[in-house]
Amino acid sequence: MHDIRLIRDHPEAFDAGLARRGLPAAAASILALDSARRAVATRMQEAQNRRNEASKAIGAAKAQKRDDDAAALMAEVADLKTALPALEQEDRELTARLHDALAGFPNLPAADVPDGSDESANREIARWGTPRAFSFTPREHADIGPALGLDFETGAAIAGARFTFVRGQMARLQRALGQFMLDLQTGTNGYVECSPPLLVRDEAMFGTGQLPKFAEDLFHTTDGRWLIPTAEVSLTNAVREQIVDAGTLPIRMTALTPCFRSEAGAAGKDTRGFIRQHQFEKVELVSIVRPEDAEAEHERMTHAAESVLQALELPYRKLLLCSGDMGPSAIKTYDLEVWLPGQDTYREISSCSNCGDFQARRMNTRFRPEGSKATEFVHTLNGSGLAVGRTLVAVLENYQREDGSVDVPAVLAPYMGGIMRLEPAA
Structure with a gap:
């Protein structure tokens, strides 16, 4: 299993290690999957934060008799509650795909291991x-x-x-x-x-x-x-x-x-x-x-x-x-x-x-x-x-x-x- 952080920091070294194993470069495809997963995770976190903020604001709007604002906030929270499960599912799927991708590659040879195919x-x-x-x-x-x-x-x-x-x-x-x-x-x-x-x-x-x-x-x-x-x-x-x-x-x-x-x-x-x-x-x-x-x-x-x-x-x-x-x-x-x-x-x-x-x-x-x-x-x-x-x-x-x-x-x-x-x- 490989550390995604090391691939982010040293993609060329990862590909060079794969090449020594006789495998094609893969850092770019892994990092693209990682980027998609991180983007979804960010959207999911932002949606969760906004849902929490809006939920708190509903009470304040009602207390101040701002019924229109309260209604708009309640509609926004409802939309976020509907959108979040889809984001969570996408996050789970991308996380699983990244895990499987990282698990599918062999370990990288140590520096003193001789190169060769057989x-x-x-x-x-x-x-x-x-x-x-x-x-x-x-x-x-x-x-x-x-x-x-x-x-x-x-x-x-x-x-x-x-x-x-x-x-x-x-x-x-x-x-x-x-x-x-x-x-x-x-x-x-x-x-x-x-x-x-x-x-x-x-x-x-x-x-x-x-x-x-x-x-x-x-x-x-x-x-x-x-x-x-x-x-x-x-x-x-x-x-x-x-x-x-x-x-x-x-x-x-x-x-x-x-x-x-x-x-x-x-x-x-x-x-x-x-x-x-x-x-x-x-x-x-x-x-x-x-x-x-x-x-x-x-x-x-x-x-x-x-x-x-x-x-x-x-x-x-x-x-x-x-x-x-x-x-x-x-x-x-x-x-x-x-x-x-x-x-x-x-x-x-x-x-x-x-x-x-x-x-x-x-x-x-x-x-x-x-x-x-x-x-x-x-x-x-x-x-x-x-x-x-x-x-x-x-x-x-x-x-x-x-x-x-x-x-x-x-x-x-x-x-x-x-x-x-x-x-x-x-």
Whole structure:
């Protein structure tokens, strides 16, 4: 959500930001709508003031026996009472149109975000770890997973494509990964564990930017709720419509939840294997901070996500996304891509975004700085710490052995009940 005052003061900067997103200039049309709304609001206020003045003058005219004046004033008040509802309706309509227009544009990229239209313009920032040298040709997880408990066929038979039935030792490994991530984010990285709703209202999806643009990528229930595509929605909206106590900032929350995505915009992508599912688990990180702390918090959050990959000893690279590849709510995004030897490439496993005040404006979430009577919008950040299914894929491919077994990373030993190697079914 954008601040109309900033567009009034800096229309060229707004259009320049849209251009970096690959969008046409829009400041002029927005300001024309804003001008029309303000003109109607002025007319409405003037009519209300005149109605009040005339109503008071009626009594004075009657007291002075000026019956003609009183009658004229009464006629004027009657006309104003008739005209005001139409002005009020016009004001409501123009206000709604302006709100919808402002809500329809993505956030503007930060100054240090590289320009570009797609992922080819993303900038690699760093790499960590050295990919393992295999003495055999490593296989993809979709080839070694079924013998270990990734049952794609049963999942598809029960629910259709992009669902997997996870069994036995594989289910134990998936649970271990999620619990390990959650313990690391709470015990080491300072996030507060939460267990939020998985079903939310329209307002929550609008607040974090999923609605209205991405409705087709979401699952909608018959009673009008939405299944969350990420715990970002529930966690961030925990401060919706609030003036947050400044003393509580920063607020850092984490949750391990199922996530649900219809993947309507990803038809034909990653249809094989466990990479892109309609239902998956993810540990989400959300921070609510003061504006001046957002940039440092972004670095901190990204490091928290990196710490999981480092503990699991999974090689990865860190990318700064270009203006055309970021999500619409972000002003700046880092992606972490883990090395998958079976695919011989890096694949996204975490995305950490600084959203500025974009979501806070949509949620109307503010704080009052110490010593100030005025409030300011908070800044919000979110990231994956990590996507559990994709981490499972990375473990399978990076820790595989030639005989089809898979070693369990040492850091997961406390969670695996003595199982330190996944063995294929006979």
